[in-house]
Amino acid sequence: MASEQALLSAQGIEKSFFGVKVLEGVDFTLRAGEIHALLGENGAGKSTLVKILTGAYRRDGGVMALERAPVEPRSVAEAQTLGIGTVYQEVNLLDNLTVAENLYLGRQPRRFGMVDTRKMRADAAALLGHYGLAVDPAETLSHYPVAVRQIIAIARAVDLSGKVLFLDEPTASLDVREVEAIFTVLRQLRDRGLGIVIITHFLDQVYALADRVTVLRNGRMVGSRALADLPRRDLVSLMLGHDLAGDDLRPVPRAAEGEAAFDFRGSAKAA
Numbered sequence: 074m075a076s077e078q079a080l081l082s083a084q085g086i087e088k089s090f091f092g093v094k095v096l097e098g099v100d101f102t103l104r105a106g107e108i109h110a111l112l113g114e115n116g117a118g119k120s121t122l123v124k125i126l127t128g129a130y131r132r133d134g135g136v137m138a139l140e141r142a143p144v145e146p147r148s149v150a151e152a153q154t155l156g157i158g159t160v161y162q163e164v165n166l167l168d169n170l171t172v173a174e175n176l177y178l179g180r181q182p183r184r185f186g187m188v189d190t191r192k193m194r195a196d197a198a199a200l201l202g203h204y205g206l207a208v209d210p211a212e213t214l215s216h217y218p219v220a221v222r223q224i225i226a227i228a229r230a231v232d233l234s235g236k237v238l239f240l241d242e243p244t245a246s247l248d249v250r251e252v253e254a255i256f257t258v259l260r261q262l263r264d265r266g267l268g269i270v271i272i273t274h275f276l277d278q279v280y281a282l283a284d285r286v287t288v289l290r291n292g293r294m295v296g297s298r299a300l301a302d303l304p305r306r307d308l309v310s311l312m313l314g315h316d317l318a319g320d321d322l323r324p325v326p327r328a329a330e331g332e333a334a335f336d337f338r339g340s341a342k343a344a
């Protein structure tokens with residue numbers, strides 16, 4: 074059950090690239106114990122907002138607070154120490170290291186000045202046990218499929234950060250079964266009180282997972298609603314900025330990759 078109070082909030086966020094405004098006065102509020110989808114058409118500003126909130130980009134204006142205290146993350150690492158973790162679409166782990174090394178990269182337990190491999194693997198096994206993952210901490214990461222690596226990336230981000238988790242298109246390259254495995258993990262984390270923000274282009278996934286949505290259009294926040302109160306048609310209208318005509322219910326091809334921009338019709342990922 075989401076709390077009423079803001080866990081992470083941003084107000085009046087501004088960002089320009091080379092004099093072009095890509096975020097204009099954007100407000101965003103995340104509560105503890107909610108999964109919050111950040112939606113909008115290609116180029117609406119979703120990734121830029123997430124990068125600002127997770128310390129990857131500096132904002133030009135606006136304020137940001139975590140548990141009502143102002144925060145100013147100057148890097149992704151600093152955001153993590155504040156409680157804000159991120160998992161990107163391209164899994165941010167190293168394939169040639171072991172599972173345990175990935176989980177404890179940069180913070181390996183030491184004994185007599187040496188990495189304590191035995192403890193690191195035992196800690197990794199215990200941590201992954203919470204996620205229902207029966208993987209061998211001593212195995213090289215590349216041994217495992219993308220969905221497992223994605224859950225390992227989530228486990229690492231949550232272990233480092235613990236309060237807020239951002240995921241930028243985490244299911245883009247996964248099949249239906251793998252998506253469900255990731256969602257199970259995210260629901261468990263929500264039930265533990267984390268606030269989770271997810272960017273996705275798949276509206277079926279939004280309705281299956283999220284409690285709330287915030288919609289960006291052309292760099293502005295155009296709505297933030299509980300999903301239970303928001304029919305799909307109204308959500309799509311909010312994203313597009315006009316009422317739906319019949320034609321709009323067909324998937325819109327993405328110019329670059331030829332992927333569907335939205336999954337309007339309840340189908341799986343479009344080819």
Ligand SMILES: Nc1ncnc2c1ncn2[C@@H]1O[C@H](COP(=O)(O)OP(=O)(O)OP(=O)(O)O)[C@@H](O)[C@H]1O
Pocket residue numbers: 090091095113114115116117118119120121122
């Ligand atoms: N590093 C950058 N330098 C210059 N322009 C950028 C940069 N990052 C993003 N932009 C521009 O900012 C605008 C918003 O991009 P952003 O990636 O935040 O949108 P998005 O909603 O995440 O889109 P998509 O769904 O396609 O990922 C776009 O016009 C994009 O070209």
